[in-house]
């Protein structure tokens with residue numbers, strides 16, 4: 425049987441032994457991407473950490489890969505299919521999504537209690553988390569800064585059906601044991617800058633490995649202290665990915681994730697007169713009447729519609745891009761055909 429050695433603490437599990445079963449035989453070693461820089465990445469490999477060329481792959485932290493030697497260099501040979509991936513519409517506005525982390529089992533969404541709760545942002549991150557295939561957990565951080573955590577916890581729990589919501593303080597240690605108990609496998613921490621992700625990560629890791637930064641005095645906004653996504657082994661098993669604070673999080677092909685975030689709206693929508701009801705002003709809209717009856721908060725419907733609209737817009741933009749690409753392809757085929765005919769005619 426293949427022994428992963430130093431790779432073991434980086435989220436290795438029995439399934440992977442099977443997946444990688446044949447690779448060591450042909451000289452390729454398994455590895456997990458810890459961090460990606462331009463053209464290179466740090467990879468946990470059986471004999472220890474190595475620096476490898478990424479080749480033509482677009483890798484991200486958490487990817488499982490195989491490595492091979494090229495002279496005295498190490499390069500990534502294969503990128504294994506991702507079991508789950510956190511994807512947002514890329515910041516650069518291109519039509520492809522940006523993968524923030526791969527092969528994640530638990531997404532911890534961090535929201536700080538020392539600032540006003542932004543339920544819309546929590547819902548947005550929940551949609552991203554559900555879409556990734558991982559289990560979301562909402563961690564309300566800095567619980568030591570508020571008198572009563574029960575109100576905020578209940579308010580967030582109401583917008584996070586299916587997800588565990590808990591309050592934690594990295595300062596006092598409150599709630600860290602509960603969080604440790606609910607997280608599983610590879611854990612990714614996401615949320616805005618200054619939410620306390622790296623501080624929480626250090627608490628979970630049991631030592632100060634990651635740099636943290638003070639928030640601004642006035643609005644408690646962070647200063648984007650963390651600059652890289654990085655995978656680290658957790659002392660109790662599993663691994664942790666700390667991520668830089670997200671400025672904007674666009675929906676990327678996240679229709680399922682949005683549905684999972686707003687299950688009650690999906691349920692009401694099943695009763696709408698029109699199957700393609702957009703729940704804006706249609707007659708017989710069961711979602712709007714739920715709002716009227718006070719069974720669905722108007723804010724929640726607005727948040728849902730915002731994400732749906734954005735998701736649809738991204739999808740149509742991608743379609744346009746794909747169509748243009750296909751057209752270009754056809755044009756070059758046509759050009760090639762013309763050349764063929766011409767040369768045959770000669």
Ligand SMILES: Nc1nc2c(ncn2[C@@H]2O[C@H](COP(=O)(O)OP(=O)(O)OP(=O)(O)O)[C@@H](O)[C@H]2O)c(=O)[nH]1
Nearest residue numbers: 594618619620621622623636637638648649650669
């Ligand atoms: N009072 C209190 N402050 C905390 C707690 N956790 C984090 N902080 C403070 O919040 C600030 C931001 O913490 P970071 O961990 O750097 O935040 P981050 O989410 O990693 O931010 P970025 O790396 O910029 O995305 C620091 O000054 C921390 O000391 C907590 O539990 N209680």
Ligand SMILES: [Mg+2]
Nearest residue numbers: 621622649650
């Ligand atoms: Mg950080």
Ligand SMILES: [Zn+2]
Nearest residue numbers: 696701703709
């Ligand atoms: Zn409707």
